[in-house]
Amino acid sequence: MKLETLDTIKARCTLEGDCWLWPASSNPHGKPEAPKVRHGGKVVKVRRVVRELVDGRPIPGRLEAVARCDNLRCVSPQCSIKVSTKRSRQIQIERGHLNTPAAIAKRTATRRAASRFPEEVIEQVRNSPDSCAKAAAKAGMSKGHAHAVRTGQWRARANNPFAGLMA
Numbered sequence: 698m699k700l701e702t703l704d705t706i707k708a709r710c711t712l713e714g715d716c717w718l719w720p721a722s723s724n725p726h727g728k729p730e731a732p733k734v735r736h737g738g739k740v741v742k743v744r745r746v747v748r749e750l751v752d753g754r755p756i757p758g759r760l761e762a763v764a765r766c767d768n769l770r771c772v773s774p775q776c777s778i779k780v781s782t783k784r785s786r787q788i789q790i791e792r793g794h795l796n797t798p799a800a801i802a803k804r805t806a807t808r809r810a811a812s813r814f815p816e817e818v819i820e821q822v823r824n825s826p827d828s829c830a831k832a833a834a835k836a837g838m839s840k841g842h843a844h845a846v847r848t849g850q851w852r853a854r855a856n857n858p859f860a861g862l863m864a
């Protein structure tokens with residue numbers, strides 16, 4: 698049975714200051730998740746394993762190890778703090794890391810809205826000399842969406858990294 702040690706874990710991380718950054722997920726489009734590793738026959742959170750190795754005792758089930766540096770990939774013992782699972786949930790929600798029903802609904806709606814309009818229509822809204830409301834009506838989208846297109850907050854041109862900053 699494979700057991701990780703502080704050394705084997707640290708060796709896989711990129712060290713940045715106090716942070717130990719676990720390699721990025723091989724599935725970059727998946728939902729952000731705290732890194733996990735197979736340890737003692739179970740798949741467990743790396744940060745938790747590190748904390749337990751440093752503390753020399755298991756973390757009680759009602760507590761979670763959270764990275765106070767706000768980097769989900771950081772598993773450093775210098776950054777991890779133990780909080781209640783309830784507090785950990787709140788922190789994750791604050792950081793947008795948790796798939797709450799509301800967060801999922803919002804993402805789905807955004808994706809749907811984004812795919813409904815072809816690029817030509819988006820381009821029209823973007824370049825039209827009409828008012829936002831008028832352009833929106835012509836394109837059949839809401840005024841809020843048209844505004845977001847014009848300010849670059851939504852459907853920004855993929856080839857322009859500064860879209861949205863120049864609004």
Ligand SMILES: [Zn+2]
Pocket residue numbers: 715716717764766767768771772773776
């Ligand atoms: Zn950190």
